[in-house]
Every structure is written in C-alpha cells, then in structure tokens.
Amino acid sequence: xxxxxxxxxxxxxxxxxxxxxxxxxxxxxxxxxxxxxxxxxxxxxxxxxxxxxxxxxxxxxxxxxxxxxxxxxxxxxxxxxxxxxxxxxxxxxxxxxxxxxxxxxxxxxxxxx
Amino acid sequence: xxxxxxxxxxxxxxxxxxxxxxxxxxxxxxxxxxxxxxxxxxxxxxxxxxxxxxxxxxxxxxxxxxxxxxxxxxxxxxxxxxxxxxxxxxxxxxxxxxxxxxxxxxxxxxxxxxxx
Numbered sequence: 060x061x062x063x064x065x066x067x068x069x070x071x072x073x074x075x076x077x078x079x080x081x082x083x084x085x086x087x088x089x090x091x092x093x094x095x096x097x098x099x100x101x102x103x104x105x106x107x108x109x110x111x112x113x114x115x116x117x118x119x120x121x122x123x124x125x126x127x128x129x130x131x132x133x134x135x136x137x138x139x140x141x142x143x144x145x146x147x148x149x150x151x152x153x154x155x156x157x158x159x160x161x162x163x164x165x166x167x168x169x170x171x172x
Numbered sequence: 173x174x175x176x177x178x179x180x181x182x183x184x185x186x187x188x189x190x191x192x193x194x195x196x197x198x199x200x201x202x203x204x205x206x207x208x209x210x211x212x213x214x215x216x217x218x219x220x221x222x223x224x225x226x227x228x229x230x231x232x233x234x235x236x237x238x239x240x241x242x243x244x245x246x247x248x249x250x251x252x253x254x255x256x257x258x259x260x261x262x263x264x265x266x267x268x269x270x271x272x273x274x275x276x277x278x279x280x281x282x283x284x285x286x287x288x
Binding site for chain 1: 220
C-alpha cells in the first residue's frame with residue numbers, strides 16, 4: 060500500500076531562517092507528488108506539484124520542492140521564511156494512473172517574528 | 173474562497189442523533205471526495221464519487237452514509253456515531269477522476285464534528 064511519511068511533526072523557526080520539510084513515500088511505480096498547505100482557519104490549498112520533467116519544482120510564495128527518485132523523497136524548501144508562512148504543510152502522492160491522493164500526517168510550521 | 177462550500181462548519185451531536193454534512197462545489201468538477209482529518213493522523217480518504225457514481229469506499233463504517241445526487245452536491249449522512257468519530261470532515265472536488273487531468277483537489281474549509 061502507498062504511504063507518505065513526514066518526519067517532523069512541528070518545526071519552529073525564526074523569520075529569515077531557511078526551511079526544509081522532509082517527505083518520503085513508498086510506491087515503486089510512477090508517482091505524482093504534491094505539497095498542500097493549510098493556513099490557520101483556512102482550507103487546504105495546493106502549494107506545488109510534480110508530474111514529470113524538471114525534478115526541481117517551484118511553487119507559490121517562494122516555495123520549491125525537489126523530487127529525488129532514488130531516495131523516494133520530495134522535500135519542501137524555502138530559503139527565508141516569513142511569519143505568514145505559519146501553517147500546516149502536507150505532502151501527498153498519487154501512485155499509478157488511477158491512484159488516490161494519499162496524504163502524510165502533516166508538519167506544523169511556526170515562524171516566530 | 174475555494175469554490176467548495178461545506179455546511180455546517182461546526183456540528184455537535186450525541187451518539188444517537190442523525191445529522192448530515194453538506195458539500196457543494198461551484199467549479200464544474202466531476203469528481204467529489206470525503207476526507208477525514210484527525211489530529212496527528214494523515215488525512216483519510218473515505219469516499220470518492222465520479223459523475224455521481226461511487227467509485228471508492230475506503231472501508232468506512234456503515235454509520236457514515238454518503239449521497240451524491242448530482243456532480244455539484246455531496247452529502248455525508250451520520251447515524252449512531254462514536255466519540256472517536258470526532259474530527260474535521262473535508263470535502264474536495266477535482267476536474268476529473270483521472271489524476272492526469274489536473275492532479276489537483278480543491279478543498280472546502282471542513283465541517284468540525286464533535287460526538288458526545
């Protein structure tokens with residue numbers, strides 16, 4: 060069965076610090092990978108996605124993620140976080156042509172001003 | 173505003189009550205989903221509907237009963253729930269059931285359910 064692992068439950072950073080959130084998945088075939096973000100009191104929304112091509116994907120608000128197939132990873136990065144990045148971040152994967160979107164447990168990011 | 177509206181936003185019910193959650197999408201999508209979000213657990217896919225037909229029931233107990241009268245509306249009927257069913261229930265829609273269409277789900281803000 061497919062699964063997604065996010066290793067950090069809660070990350071606390073100061074503004075301007077660099078961010079990297081880990082995501083690993085288990086699926087041996089073709090995958091499509093996503094990061095969703097949920098700001099406090101708001102709905103889940105797509106941050107970025109990887110389907111094919113350049114494994115370094117750029118998303119909204121200065122976020123990027125790198126797909127490393129050999130490591131089954133899709134880590135999310137941002138060079139300099141802002142207080143407004145405080146949110147919960149979910150990694151998700153679709154495996155195969157008709158798979159469902161499977162989510163990780165989420166990582167809560169708190170940015171101190 | 174996501175184009176996916178869920179009501180009610182908050183619901184408190186006893187174990188013997190019958191209630192329903194409603195979801196409406198204004199995006200012209202063909203697929204709709206129910207997810208359960210519990211603290212410290214991954215989002216759990218519950219049901220998938222494509223063109224009003226249920227295509228996925230992820231081993232959900234029968235006390236949860238979905239209904240999809242058309243591609244724009246999705247209900248989750250609740251009956252004799254347990255306290256462990258307390259969670260945030262998220263509705264989502266997508267343009268197509270085939271992920272190759274867009275691969276993106278559009279979520280509502282959720283219905284926070286508390287079972288006493």
